[in-house]
Amino acid sequence: MATIHNLGFPRIGAQRELKKALEQYWNKAIDQAVLLETGRNLRQKHWQLQADAGVEWLPVGDFSWYDQVLDLSLLLGVIPERFQTAGAVSDLDTYFRMARGRAPSGEPASACEMTKWFDTNYHYLVPEFIVDQNFTLSSNRLFDEVTEAINLGHQAKPVLLGPLSYLWLGKVKGEPFNKLDLVEELLPAYGEILNKLKAQGVEWVQLDEPILALDLPTEWQRAFELIYTRLQVKGLNKLLAVYFGPLKENLTLACKLPVEGLHIDAVRAADEIGTVLSWLSSYQVLSVGIINGRNIWRADLDTLLETLQPIKERLGERLWIAPSCSLLHVPVDLAQEEKFDPEIRNWLAFATQKLDELSTLKQALDHGVESCAETLSNARQMINSRHSSSRIHKPDVKRRCADVTPKIRQRTSPFETRMRQQTYLGLPLLPTTTIGSFPQTAEIRQARHQYKTGELSETDYQAVMKNEIDLVIRKQEAMGLDVLVHGEPERNDMVEYFGELLDGFAFSQYGWVQSYGSRCVKPPIIFGDVSRPKAMTVAWSCYAQSKTDKMMKGMLTGPVTILNWSFVRDDQTRAETCQQLALALRDEVCDLEQAGIKIIQIDEAALREGLPLRKGDWQHYLDWAVNAFKITASGVSNKIQIHTHMCYSEFNDIMPAIAAMDADVITIETSRSDMELLEAFEDFHYPNNIGPGVYDIHSPNVPSVESIIDLMNKALEHIPAERLWINPDCGLKTRGWPEVEKALVNMVSAAIFLRTGRSGKKSDSNSL
Numbered sequence: 001m002a003t004i005h006n007l008g009f010p011r012i013g014a015q016r017e018l019k020k021a022l023e024q025y026w027n028k029a030i031d032q033a034v035l036l037e038t039g040r041n042l043r044q045k046h047w048q049l050q051a052d053a054g055v056e057w058l059p060v061g062d063f064s065w066y067d068q069v070l071d072l073s074l075l076l077g078v079i080p081e082r083f084q085t086a087g088a089v090s091d092l093d094t095y096f097r098m099a100r101g102r103a104p105s106g107e108p109a110s111a112c113e114m115t116k117w118f119d120t121n122y123h124y125l126v127p128e129f130i131v132d133q134n135f136t137l138s139s140n141r142l143f144d145e146v147t148e149a150i151n152l153g154h155q156a157k158p159v160l161l162g163p164l165s166y167l168w169l170g171k172v173k174g175e176p177f178n179k180l181d182l183v184e185e186l187l188p189a190y191g192e193i194l195n196k197l198k199a200q201g202v203e204w205v206q207l208d209e210p211i212l213a214l215d216l217p218t219e220w221q222r223a224f225e226l227i228y229t230r231l232q233v234k235g236l237n238k239l240l241a242v243y244f245g246p247l248k249e250n251l252t253l254a255c256k257l258p259v260e261g262l263h264i265d266a267v268r269a270a271d272e273i274g275t276v277l278s279w280l281s282s283y284q285v286l287s288v289g290i291i292n293g294r295n296i297w298r299a300d301l302d303t304l305l306e307t308l309q310p311i312k313e314r315l316g317e318r319l320w321i322a323p324s325c326s327l328l329h330v331p332v333d334l335a336q337e338e339k340f341d342p343e344i345r346n347w348l349a350f351a352t353q354k355l356d357e358l359s360t361l362k363q364a365l366d367h368g369v370e371s372c373a374e375t376l377s378n379a380r381q382m383i384n385s386r387h388s389s390s391r392i393h394k395p396d397v398k399r400r401c402a403d404v405t406p407k408i409r410q411r412t413s414p415f416e417t418r419m420r421q422q423t424y425l426g427l428p429l430l431p432t433t434t435i436g437s438f439p440q441t442a443e444i445r446q447a448r449h450q451y452k453t454g455e456l457s458e459t460d461y462q463a464v465m466k467n468e469i470d471l472v473i474r475k476q477e478a479m480g481l482d483v484l485v486h487g488e489p490e491r492n493d494m495v496e497y498f499g500e501l502l503d504g505f506a507f508s509q510y511g512w513v514q515s516y517g518s519r520c521v522k523p524p525i526i527f528g529d530v531s532r533p534k535a536m537t538v539a540w541s542c543y544a545q546s547k548t549d550k551m552m553k554g555m556l557t558g559p560v561t562i563l564n565w566s567f568v569r570d571d572q573t574r575a576e577t578c579q580q581l582a583l584a585l586r587d588e589v590c591d592l593e594q595a596g597i598k599i600i601q602i603d604e605a606a607l608r609e610g611l612p613l614r615k616g617d618w619q620h621y622l623d624w625a626v627n628a629f630k631i632t633a634s635g636v637s638n639k640i641q642i643h644t645h646m647c648y649s650e651f652n653d654i655m656p657a658i659a660a661m662d663a664d665v666i667t668i669e670t671s672r673s674d675m676e677l678l679e680a681f682e683d684f685h686y687p688n689n690i691g692p693g694v695y696d697i698h699s700p701n702v703p704s705v706e707s708i709i710d711l712m713n714k715a716l717e718h719i720p721a722e723r724l725w726i727n728p729d730c731g732l733k734t735r736g737w738p739e740v741e742k743a744l745v746n747m748v749s750a751a752i753f754l755r756t757g758r759s760g761k762k763s764d765s766n767s768l
């Protein structure tokens with residue numbers, strides 16, 4: 001018999017119950033008992049659902065109030081000093097303070113840093129280690145949940161981030177030291193956890209070590225041997241789980257570790273299965289992560305069975321099957337979706353459906369394909385319909401992609417020539433601009449919502465939006481900004497807006513995926529060849545341009561960002577899908593030129609996020625990503641000024657790729673890092689115009705004129721004034737008008753001062 005297990009189930013709830021309860025608790029609308037009850041109910045429901053699908057070893061510890069890495073920090077007592085209370089044990093409120101930034105006194109304290117979980121769109125809270133870090137078990141939650149699962153009659157398999165991945169993901173604070181020095185302290189703590197679990201009657205524990213799918217320094221590889229040799233608890237089996245990529249040079253290391261089972265990502269590392277099998281010891285279990293935990297497509301069960309059958313013959317009972325990684329990264333249940341086109345719906349599988357797929361695979365492996373012939377045949381039909389559907393395959397789009405030549409991704413002339421031809425724009429030295437969106441007030445959101453539900457007619461909706469654009473233009477003119485924007489009131493989200501207007505996209509009603517804490521995203525689903533039925537932004541941009549004599553910047557989201565924030569089809573490469581997006585957006589850029597827009601910004605907020613986990617794969621990604629951007633940007637004449645925007649500051653390591661995008665102007669986030677980014681310019685000459693952010697839009701504080709001048713002076717040490725712009729870090733949509741107006745007035749004053757040596761308008765320089 002093959003065994004089904006699961007690495008983790010989405011905890012947020014099919015209806016985002018956890019999100020809602022958390023936010024109510026934080027707003028003091030419910031008390032802790034109600035919150036705890038919501039969590040308990042969700043766990044119970046999710047375990048039952050998994051058990052009903054035939055999952056034999058149920059994950060416990062995958063539930064989290066905020067983040068599983070933060071859970072582990074609490075369990076191990078890794079609580080930064082600013083959150084500690086004298087003598088008190090860490091409780092749920094300490095936990096939320098760490099996540100959300102409050103000292104025990106209630107005063108703001110900087111929250112634990114949050115960063116991307118490998119190459120997913122989930123974010124974890126970064127553990128902070130100090131030089132004499134202690135690890136003392138400080139939370140009972142995991143053990144309590146194990147008891148809870150056992151009492152419900154389940155076979156609990158606790159899930160824990162392994163010691164080395166935990167250390168790797170943390171950050172050293174204060175005096176520098178090698179994180180591996182903490183191993184001696186950390187090991188006994190893990191030993192204690194495992195012993196306690198054993199005492200509770202646990203048979204299997206899953207230790208996640210996803211860093212084995214990364215490029216690891218030799219000393220970290222060696223640490224694996226050392227730690228896992230010592231981490232032995234008699235009678236307790238360890239399943240070492242690796243996911244998100246192939247093991248590559250860590251393969252033999254992983255296979256030789258003294259653990260009772262190994263889980264591999266058989267989706268992303270399908271071609272390693274054979275080698276892993278040949279290294280596996282005769283006592284070890286192999287968990288084959290065969291169902292894609294990172295995507296929402298129905299699996300091709302016939303093909304998967306072909307892979308699994310020989311493994312089953314070889315391993316027998318020692319074969320486990322599972323999703324490739326935790327199902328945290330996919331929505332909960334397709335069954336509750338009511339609005340999908342039936343054809344598209346047939347192609348999909350969310351977390352719950354993925355467990356059903358595992359169950360069918362097990363049935364076929366244990367009892368032969370005849371035993372589930374009907375299910376398999378249904379699945380086959382749907383897969384075949386996807387292969388041949390004219391909803392997906394558009395000969396025109398495919399032809400256009402095949403015809404792409406290097407020429408179409410090249411602007412007509414090099415940057416210097418373009419710059420000369422763009423002087424007609426009449427921009428001053430150090431031009432000021434913003435990144436696109438202005439505060440999205442409740443009224444704007446309401447109007448968009450009412451328009452969607454039909455409560456507001458097209459004409460009335462247009463009127464509300466135009467009104468807002470008028471207002472935003474008047475404000476920008478009054479503030480004295482040089483290049484204006486229309487403010488993006490019509491956009492709910494920078495990706496969804498375009499997805500809804502492009503062909504080849506589908507949207508779920510409840511396809512939420514946790515991004516961090518209570519925040520969820522509902523990624524669009526790119527199911528087919530992408531094309532643009534009609535212009536998407538031109539009317540808004542033209543309307544806005546008609547209302548001002550200043551330059552109005554056209555605004556669209558770039559192909560790489562749309563790709564990276566969507567569920568992407570798996571029947572062609574990401575590069576191909578990205579190229580289709582690029583061609584569709586290129587038409588939009590050309591239409592904007594035709595309509596008289598002279599400056600066009602193509603946002604690539606998520607370009608860096610798409611970097612593969614292994615450095616060796618970076619160049620290939622950067623090549624196609626940069627090419628896609630260039631396809632989008634290069635259909636226009638030299639006179640058109642192309643801007644791009646990126647929401648991060650660490651691009652020292654990808655600077656050549658950023659330069660290769662050849663945007664006339666790039667605006668980036670820098671204010672929080674105090675222009676540290678610009679140090680990269682010492683080693684690498686960035687040739688085009690650049691606007692390093694001088695206003696941290698993540699905070700309600702208003703930057704003073706002096707602080708902006710200071711930042712710009714730092715920037716001027718690295719980049720000549722002729723190539724510098726002055727702008728905020730990012731869009732202003734989440735901010736309030738009063739602070740935004742003050743900040744931008746200060747920004748303009750700083751620009752005037754820097755241009756003329758004289759101060760501009762008098763301004764408020766205090767924070768609100």
Ligand code: GLN
Binds near residue numbers: 645646647733
């Ligand atoms: N133009 C977008 C805005 O201003 C850019 C947002 C982003 O970079 N995340 O909102």
Ligand code: ZN
Binds near residue numbers: 435605646647730
């Ligand atoms: Zn941004």
